[in-house]
Amino acid sequence: xxxxxxxxxxxxxxxxxxxxxxxxxxxxxxxxxxxxxxxxxxxxxxxxxxxxxxxxxxxxxxxxxxxxxxxxxxxxxxxxxxxxxxxxxxxxxxxxxxxxxxxxxxxxxx
Amino acid sequence: xxxxxxxxxxxxxxxxxxxxxxxxxxxxxxxxxxxxxxxxxxxxxxxxxxxxxxxxxxxxxxxxxxxxxxxxxxxxxxxxxxxxxxxxxxxxxxxxxxxxxxxxxxxxxxxxxx
Numbered sequence: 001x002x003x004x005x006x007x008x009x010x011x012x013x014x015x016x017x018x019x020x021x022x023x024x025x026x027x028x029x030x031x032x033x034x035x036x037x038x039x040x041x042x043x044x045x046x047x048x049x050x051x052x053x054x055x056x057x058x059x060x061x062x063x064x065x066x067x068x069x070x071x072x073x074x075x076x077x078x079x080x081x082x083x084x085x086x087x088x089x090x091x092x093x094x095x096x097x098x099x100x101x102x103x104x105x106x107x108x109x110x
Numbered sequence: 111x112x113x114x115x116x117x118x119x120x121x122x123x124x125x126x127x128x129x130x131x132x133x134x135x136x137x138x139x140x141x142x143x144x145x146x147x148x149x150x151x152x153x154x155x156x157x158x159x160x161x162x163x164x165x166x167x168x169x170x171x172x173x174x175x176x177x178x179x180x181x182x183x184x185x186x187x188x189x190x191x192x193x194x195x196x197x198x199x200x201x202x203x204x205x206x207x208x209x210x211x212x213x214x215x216x217x218x219x220x221x222x223x224x
Contacts, residue, residue: 002152030209041200042153044212055210087152095207097168100145102152 001025003090005101013109018075020104022088031071032089032098033062035082042087045073075106083108112136116201116216123191123223131186131219133201141204142184143168143213144176146197153200159184160207191223 004023012018022031030049033056034042046056048071054062061074071090075082085105089098114135123129133142140161145153155168157176165176173195175187184203188195198220202213 032212034213034215041215041217044214047210047212049209053210056212089153091209094209096209097155097158098213099155099169100153102150 001092002099003088003101005086005088005104007104008102009105009107011107011109012078014080015077018078018082018106020073020075020086020088020106021070022073022090022101023070024090024092025069026092027068028064028071028090028092029094029096030091031062031064032091033060033073034087034089034100035084036087036103037084045086078106078108080108080110082106114201114203114214114216116199116219118219119217120220121222123188123221125192125223127191128187128189129191129221130188131199131201131221133184133186133203133216134182135184135201135203135214136182137203137205137214138181139203139205139214140181141207141211142178143202143204144174144184144186145200145202146170146195147200147218148197156186156199193223195221196223197221 033045036042048062085103143158144156159178162181
C-alpha cells in the first residue's frame with residue numbers, strides 16, 4: 001500500500017523550518033527518507049525505526065505519531081541545498097519491501 | 111567511488127524492440143532493486159534480488175524480466191517494448207534487506223519507447 005505524502009509541494013524562504021508528512025493506513029515498522037534533485041538519483045537521508053531509533057543525517061530528524069501510522073520529517077533552518085523532492089518509503093513489517101510515496105516537492109527561496 | 115553504475119544513461123526504442131539495462135555495484139551488497147519513476151508516481155519497484163542467483167517480483171513486474179548471475183550485476187530486460195514502458199529506470203542496492211539498511215541508487219536510465 002503506497003503511503004500518502006503531504007503536502008504535495010511547499011515553498012519556503014531560507015532559514016525557515018519545514019515539515020513533511022508520510023501517512024499509512026496501517027502501523028509502520030520503519031520509514032526511510034530520500035531526497036532527489038531534478039535529473040539526479042535519490043539520495044538517502046534517514047531511517048526511522050519503530051522503536052524510535054534513527055539513522056542518518058544529523059541536521060534532519062523524524063518522528064512517528066502515537067499510532068505509528070504517520071511519520072513527519074523535520075528540516076530545521078532550511079538551506080538552499082534542501083530544495084528537491086522528498087520521498088518516504090515505508091515498511092509494514094521488519095525487513096519487508098519498501099514502498100515509496102509519490103513525493104513532496106520542496107523549494108527554498110533565498 | 112563508483113557505487114551503483116547504470117548503463118546506458120539514455121535510450122530510444124521502437125515499439126516491439128527488446129533491450130537490456132545493466133546495473134553494476136562495487137559495494138559487495140547482497141540486495142539489488144529495479145525501480146521505475148514516472149511523473150507524479152514516485153518510485154515503483156519492478157523486481158528485486160536478495161542475492162546472487164535469486165530474483166523476485168515487486169509492485170509492477172509485468173513486461174520485464176531480470177537476472178542476477180553475478181552478485182555485482184543486476185540486469186533488467188524488456189522483451190517487447192511498449193510505449194507504457196517509457197520511464198526513468200533506477201537501480202539501487204543495499205547491504206542487506208534489514209530495516210536499518212539504506213538503499214544506494216544509480217543515476218538512472220532514461221528510456222523512451224516510440
